[in-house]
Amino acid sequence: MSLLEIKDLSANAGDKEILRGINLAVNLGEVHAIMGPNGSGKSTLAQVLAGHPAYEVTSGSVTYDGQDLLDMDPEVRAQAGVFLAFQYPVEIPGVSNAYFLRSAYNAKRKAQGLEEVDPMDFLDIMDARLKYVDLDGSMLNRSVNAGFSGGEKKRNEILQLAVLEPKLAILDETDSGLDIDALRTVADGVNKMRSKNRSFVIVTHYQRLLNYIVPDFVHVLANGRIVRSGGKELALELEEKGYDWLTEPAGARA
Amino acid sequence: MSSTIESLVGREYKHGFSTDIAADTLPPGLTEETVRAISAKKNEPAFLLEWRLKAYRRWLTMTEPHWPNVKYPPIDYQAVSYYSAPKTAKPLGSLDELDPKIRETYDKLGIPLSEQKLLAGVAVDAVFDSVSVGTTYKAELGKLGIIFCSFGEAVREHPDLVEKYLGSVVPYSDNFFAALNSAVFSDGSFVYVPKGVRCPMELSTYFRINAADTGQFERTLIIADEGAYVSYLEGCTAPKRSTNQLHAAVVELIALKGATVKYSTVQNWYAGDEEGVGGIYNFVTKRGKALGNDSKISWTQVETGSAITWKYPSVILQGDRSVGEFYSVAVVNNYQQADTGTKMIHIGKDTKSTIVSKGISAGKGNNSYRGRVQVLPRAERARNYTQCDSMLIGNRCGAHTFPYIEVQNNSSIVEHEASTSKIGEDQIFYLRQRGLTAENAVSMIVAGFCKEVFKELPMEFALEAQQLLGITLEGSVG
Numbered sequence A: 001m002s003l004l005e006i007k008d009l010s011a012n013a014g015d016k017e018i019l020r021g022i023n024l025a026v027n028l029g030e031v032h033a034i035m036g037p038n039g040s041g042k043s044t045l046a047q048v049l050a051g052h053p054a055y056e057v058t059s060g061s062v063t064y065d066g067q068d069l070l071d072m073d074p075e076v077r078a079q080a081g082v083f084l085a086f087q088y089p090v091e092i093p094g095v096s097n098a099y100f101l102r103s104a105y106n107a108k109r110k111a112q113g114l115e116e117v118d119p120m121d122f123l124d125i126m127d128a129r130l131k132y133v134d135l136d137g138s139m140l141n142r143s144v145n146a147g148f149s150g151g152e153k154k155r156n157e158i159l160q161l162a163v164l165e166p167k168l169a170i171l172d173e174t175d176s177g178l179d180i181d182a183l184r185t186v187a188d189g190v191n192k193m194r195s196k197n198r199s200f201v202i203v204t205h206y207q208r209l210l211n212y213i214v215p216d217f218v219h220v221l222a223n224g225r226i227v228r229s230g231g232k233e234l235a236l237e238l239e240e241k242g243y244d245w246l247t248e249p250a251g252a253r254a
Numbered sequence B: 001m002s003s004t005i006e007s008l009v010g011r012e013y014k015h016g017f018s019t020d021i022a023a024d025t026l027p028p029g030l031t032e033e034t035v036r037a038i039s040a041k042k043n044e045p046a047f048l049l050e051w052r053l054k055a056y057r058r059w060l061t062m063t064e065p066h067w068p069n070v071k072y073p074p075i076d077y078q079a080v081s082y083y084s085a086p087k088t089a090k091p092l093g094s095l096d097e098l099d100p101k102i103r104e105t106y107d108k109l110g111i112p113l114s115e116q117k118l119l120a121g122v123a124v125d126a127v128f129d130s131v132s133v134g135t136t137y138k139a140e141l142g143k144l145g146i147i148f149c150s151f152g153e154a155v156r157e158h159p160d161l162v163e164k165y166l167g168s169v170v171p172y173s174d175n176f177f178a179a180l181n182s183a184v185f186s187d188g189s190f191v192y193v194p195k196g197v198r199c200p201m202e203l204s205t206y207f208r209i210n211a212a213d214t215g216q217f218e219r220t221l222i223i224a225d226e227g228a229y230v231s232y233l234e235g236c237t238a239p240k241r242s243t244n245q246l247h248a249a250v251v252e253l254i255a256l257k258g259a260t261v262k263y264s265t266v267q268n269w270y271a272g273d274e275e276g277v278g279g280i281y282n283f284v285t286k287r288g289k290a291l292g293n294d295s296k297i298s299w300t301q302v303e304t305g306s307a308i309t310w311k312y313p314s315v316i317l318q319g320d321r322s323v324g325e326f327y328s329v330a331v332v333n334n335y336q337q338a339d340t341g342t343k344m345i346h347i348g349k350d351t352k353s354t355i356v357s358k359g360i361s362a363g364k365g366n367n368s369y370r371g372r373v374q375v376l377p378r379a380e381r382a383r384n385y386t387q388c389d390s391m392l393i394g395n396r397c398g399a400h401t402f403p404y405i406e407v408q409n410n411s412s413i414v415e416h417e418a419s420t421s422k423i424g425e426d427q428i429f430y431l432r433q434r435g436l437t438a439e440n441a442v443s444m445i446v447a448g449f450c451k452e453v454f455k456e457l458p459m460e461f462a463l464e465a466q467q468l469l470g471i472t473l474e475g476s477v478g
Helices: A043-050 A073-078 A098-111 A119-132 A137-141 A150-162 A178-193 A233-241 B002-006 B032-043 B046-060 B100-108 B140-142 B151-157 B158-163 B178-183 B425-433 B438-454 B461-471
Strands: A004-013 A015-027 A033-035 A055-064 A082-087 A092-096 A167-174 A199-204 A217-222 A226-231 B022-026 B084-086 B121-127 B131-135 B146-151 B187-193 B200-207 B219-224 B229-237 B242-248 B252-257 B260-265 B277-288 B296-303 B307-311 B312-315 B323-332 B337-346 B352-361 B367-375 B383-392 B397-409 B413-422
Touching: A004 A043, A015 A043, A015 A055, A015 A226, A015 A233, A033 A043, A033 A233, A043 A055, A043 A073, A043 A082, A043 A199, A043 B151, A043 B307, A055 A167, A073 A082, A073 A098, A073 B425, A082 A150, A092 A098, A092 B438, A098 A119, A098 A137, A098 A150, A098 B438, A119 A178, A137 B121, A137 B229, A150 A178, A167 A178, A178 A199, A217 A233, A226 A233, B002 B131, B032 B046, B032 B178, B032 B461, B046 B158, B046 B178, B046 B461, B084 B100, B121 B146, B131 B187, B140 B146, B151 B158, B151 B187, B151 B219, B158 B219, B178 B252, B187 B229, B219 B229, B219 B260, B242 B367, B252 B296, B252 B397, B260 B277, B277 B296, B277 B323, B296 B337, B296 B461, B312 B323, B312 B352, B323 B367, B323 B461, B337 B352, B352 B367, B352 B397, B367 B383, B383 B397, B383 B438, B397 B413, B425 B438
Parallel strands: A033 A199, A033 A217, A082 A167, A167 A199, B121 B200, B187 B219, B200 B229, B219 B252, B229 B260, B242 B277, B252 B277, B260 B296, B277 B307, B277 B312, B296 B323, B307 B337, B312 B337, B323 B352, B337 B367, B352 B383, B367 B397, B383 B413
Antiparallel strands: A004 A015, A004 A055, A217 A226, B022 B084, B121 B131, B146 B187
């Protein structure tokens, strides 16, 4: 059985139809890349899977770990192991990163019926994880993402991924706005988290991230549908030819 | 879409019960006779009656201020009862003699009045409608020469101190509501900390309005003599009633040379219902005088209740190198209106003031910050830093800022920073995606926003304030 099974999924933002019948199955331990031109619906797919209230699912189903994902509140999805690394991580002034991370960590533990971890023990957990993304402890005392550089924000997303250890990690344009060194650090962090017990859905516009995080499957999304699926070599083909040859005739594109 | 941000209002006001108790209440209306009757009930010395009458006559010549950014129907001052006391209230030999019904009321509010049950390190004066019903830890404080008692008792036992300082910071002619209070005030708290004494515990007054159709007009006077230190807390609640009730208090703080007075308020008067019916009109004058050199006065307030709040806890920085501080969180939800802020009047040289104001507006609430920073010509090298932040929850509320800055010399530095932000669906979603519920997400965002103010509150109050904020905003995000 797949960890994630998306069937005929359509979704709107307001009156606008963005996803038009997505089908995708992700098995445990697999890394899937979702590529596609701007406006194809890649980020919408990521947000819909996480349960963003701005999108309305109009048809189809999503099964996650045997449960109806669409029926779960966003926080319940998170507690069940669905993690979204945001394209634009949000700033929360006045709330320390350490407090935020511990609250998230404990919310998940509580949902699993485990005891909450106290601040001192949590610092030990953090120490090991900070190294994954080459961040030092001082960032724990800073407010969540406030005044972070673009690269720090993205590394903070991967740090959260490493702390929360999700079963399904969705990365939404994690490479956008990163220089090559930051890209490598972020990719290293993700690679350390790869495991046979964890699946990744990586949404990206450019192939370059996939040089560092090598996917098992690549899917091309255009105009709200998956128009082509293949292995990692498909990404290279896209890099060479662009997206036009795969997309529907101009005019059908939003 | 924003509908998800607009529905966290809902938890019942948990202090909204009323206590059925026989009361000695003056009939509604205000005349010179009313003033005399109040003074007579309290067996006051002649100087105080004279002072009340001067205030009353002055009040007659004044008009209600309408410059605040709040709207309400005209108040009929003749329909208010100006005095209500539980019938059994008489000077108590000890707290054990307290009417059980009143004790029960405070127990229900979480303010136990028996000393063995008290929060360690907090002495409480409880004011029920117009009178103080009990003060705890008096004997222990007395050993240090600290006077902590009801205002009425202070008038009887320490008339010289009262006569010297009453009205010295807020004269009876100061404003309409201060004049009204000066004429009819019934009780309140009095604190005197002698020279060089650091008050070893937090002093606190818990105000409760119980009777219907009465106003509450209490007066607090705190004097810290040279080198003394005192931290004072104030909490307030009232029953849920469908009529508006008037609360017009006056607080005066005096810090002599090298003294510090820290005054913290958690104001949770009944705010009215979701339709804006009922609630307290909280029209309060609070002012401190940093009279001596190197003295300090610090106000911290968390304002979550009242239908309308009109108050500007201020500091007159008279002594050289004196310090004034104002830290404020004001929250409005439903139809609440708040026009609050501070005045920092720099008179002494090298005086320093800090203003940190956090306004949170939800529902159809309207929140205004109004502040004045005034540096007089001789206040050389004065410094002021003002930070004024507003947060909006939903799209039917309002945030307004009215800062006035007046600097009359060229060696002073005044800074003003302001920001307005909106709790976004994206912030809430981000936290929910990390496993927090929507309510916890809002609490976390708001607590982060208010952090600089909460850290100024005494520990036991900080927690209460944070919870109160959560409750006030519950239902504003869904």
